[in-house]
Amino acid sequence: MNSKQSEARISEAQLIRKYFAPFANKGAFNLKDDAARLSPVPDTDYVITQDAIAEGIHFFAEDPPDQIARKALRVNLSDIAAKGGEPKYISLALGLGTEWNEEWIAAFAKGLQEDCTRFGVELTGGDTFSTGSGFIISITKIGEIPKNQYVSRIGAKPADAIFVTGSIGDAALGLKARLGGLKDLDETSLEVLLDRYLLPRPRMELARLIRKFATSSMDISDGFVGDLEKLCDASGVSAVVNLADIPLSDAVSAAVRLESNALETALSGGDDYEILFTANADNSNEILASCSSWDFNISQVGEIVEGEGVKVFDTKGEVMEFKNKSYDHSGERS
Amino acid sequence: MNSKQSEARISEAQLIRKYFAPFANKGAFNLKDDAARLSPVPDTDYVITQDAIAEGIHFFAEDPPDQIARKALRVNLSDIAAKGGEPKYISLALGLGTEWNEEWIAAFAKGLQEDCTRFGVELTGGDTFSTGSGFIISITKIGEIPKNQYVSRIGAKPADAIFVTGSIGDAALGLKARLGGLKDLDETSLEVLLDRYLLPRPRMELARLIRKFATSSMDISDGFVGDLEKLCDASGVSAVVNLADIPLSDAVSAAVRLESNALETALSGGDDYEILFTANADNSNEILASCSSWDFNISQVGEIVEGEGVKVFDTKGEVMEFKNKSYDHSGERS
Numbered sequence: 001m002n003s004k005q006s007e008a009r010i011s012e013a014q015l016i017r018k019y020f021a022p023f024a025n026k027g028a029f030n031l032k033d034d035a036a037r038l039s040p041v042p043d044t045d046y047v048i049t050q051d052a053i054a055e056g057i058h059f060f061a062e063d064p065p066d067q068i069a070r071k072a073l074r075v076n077l078s079d080i081a082a083k084g085g086e087p088k089y090i091s092l093a094l095g096l097g098t099e100w101n102e103e104w105i106a107a108f109a110k111g112l113q114e115d116c117t118r119f120g121v122e123l124t125g126g127d128t129f130s131t132g133s134g135f136i137i138s139i140t141k142i143g144e145i146p147k148n149q150y151v152s153r154i155g156a157k158p159a160d161a162i163f164v165t166g167s168i169g170d171a172a173l174g175l176k177a178r179l180g181g182l183k184d185l186d187e188t189s190l191e192v193l194l195d196r197y198l199l200p201r202p203r204m205e206l207a208r209l210i211r212k213f214a215t216s217s218m219d220i221s222d223g224f225v226g227d228l229e230k231l232c233d234a235s236g237v238s239a240v241v242n243l244a245d246i247p248l249s250d251a252v253s254a255a256v257r258l259e260s261n262a263l264e265t266a267l268s269g270g271d272d273y274e275i276l277f278t279a280n281a282d283n284s285n286e287i288l289a290s291c292s293s294w295d296f297n298i299s300q301v302g303e304i305v306e307g308e309g310v311k312v313f314d315t316k317g318e319v320m321e322f323k324n325k326s327y328d329h330s331g332e333r334s
Numbered sequence: 335m336n337s338k339q340s341e342a343r344i345s346e347a348q349l350i351r352k353y354f355a356p357f358a359n360k361g362a363f364n365l366k367d368d369a370a371r372l373s374p375v376p377d378t379d380y381v382i383t384q385d386a387i388a389e390g391i392h393f394f395a396e397d398p399p400d401q402i403a404r405k406a407l408r409v410n411l412s413d414i415a416a417k418g419g420e421p422k423y424i425s426l427a428l429g430l431g432t433e434w435n436e437e438w439i440a441a442f443a444k445g446l447q448e449d450c451t452r453f454g455v456e457l458t459g460g461d462t463f464s465t466g467s468g469f470i471i472s473i474t475k476i477g478e479i480p481k482n483q484y485v486s487r488i489g490a491k492p493a494d495a496i497f498v499t500g501s502i503g504d505a506a507l508g509l510k511a512r513l514g515g516l517k518d519l520d521e522t523s524l525e526v527l528l529d530r531y532l533l534p535r536p537r538m539e540l541a542r543l544i545r546k547f548a549t550s551s552m553d554i555s556d557g558f559v560g561d562l563e564k565l566c567d568a569s570g571v572s573a574v575v576n577l578a579d580i581p582l583s584d585a586v587s588a589a590v591r592l593e594s595n596a597l598e599t600a601l602s603g604g605d606d607y608e609i610l611f612t613a614n615a616d617n618s619n620e621i622l623a624s625c626s627s628w629d630f631n632i633s634q635v636g637e638i639v640e641g642e643g644v645k646v647f648d649t650k651g652e653v654m655e656f657k658n659k660s661y662d663h664s665g666e667r668s
Binding site for chain 2 (some may be wrong): 050057130234
């Protein structure tokens, strides 16, 4: 086919060489090759995961490109940590929106490179292509984990305690604010929520703890209640949670005081990227104490019981009802 | 966010369980987990590669979904074979276009499953998401290769012979026909070209030969001339090719007789997914003979020399000029 390129645009090869080769893994031959070689370390398994983020769904066209890159990386990092792995390599499929220009790419690559350095991961390669509409970024991530220590969603047992990192619902309410909601919320709270939507905080410090104690684990990407239900379903158990034990930030609490339906959004909305895990309750004290030197907390929020489904009890001891327990990224935009 | 789903649509979780879990790798926990565990075999390296195909760029909205799935897989398989690897695992990011329905997914999954079985690969997981426009499929592929036998684009040496598999230009002319060109071409030739555009034929049999003989290797995805130039650039050498030695199918030859500019399209258009490699010329006879039991040929098309760039000599001994040496998938649609 006779490709008619806009004169003003850099070619795919130049773009890769200029902006992405500088942080490539040595097995990737400076991204001059069409694949990369990985040499596994003995007694080590790999954890592989892939997540995509799309303009208009997970981020907005006007978001800073470096932040979009960081988000694309971080949504994958939380998956690796949740399995007990240490992140190692990424492969990037960069779907260029019709409005791309070199400045956008430069900022995107800078953000990605900085976060790769920060989290100790190297680029193995990938692909760039035109989407014909908005930007889409799909990152495949490979982590290392000592042999046979991978922690899946399957393995929660009755009487296990349930834990979550950080706080729940900030990003979902950040999106709500971004879409024009929460108009009367104070500036400080708004900033916190918007920032949490823009930039997940993957809890990489947790990986060792997960390997040591967790009976099951996953990251919360589609909403706390729905994701806990998925964990229970995979493990063949049920969960009982008290609302009062679910960690909510001051910003989320302020939003809930303002609009009571914000609570449902916080508990069932997406993009938390916190880690949800279960462990034998005998280990609770050690688990809860382990985060003393980290910049986030671990909270014990409930208990695994026999049965199926998830029950969240409100402060009056009544079971809460949810219209949607989680956000379905394959569904329609709301 | 409060996800408002269309009643008629299956959820992401149901969709994965129903259509994709049946051909998942056992390290993927029936796709109930958010990642998968790979356990590397001793003395084996991994080859990793990622390619994306997008509606309107690499396929058309009206193409059969099972064929789209096969194409998405096969464009990755040729990369693995070109490096000397045996395909093993895939991870799928499935970007659903606005027009998706369960019937589309079912057909897509069926095509993917059949080709996974055919080529011996297993699904480790991935992600589904809404693109807000057309379908986009990004597949990350992992192959196995005996330790230190990976073949990159870097390593072609002066006096090496240059080889290609199959025939060149069929898919690019298939696309031309698809877009309304080649109107006077005979029905049989048209069918051949259209089919080659729709469905690449990855040359997996070649992997052992590549490991044994190739000094450099890559798959041809963006056009023969441009991709040979990339190989030369990575290896720091130049190439001399005679047009008469480039394998053209009867269908391509018929198209070129009809329209002289079809030759440039054939040699510089994308989507061949044949393999281009170099080897010591002393091994030519053994290499050329090795395909006797396969359903495709290997052709010796030229020689590596010192210098840079690629020269293609036409049948009169003159150097051919190309307006575009390759198709840039990040560029504008033509």
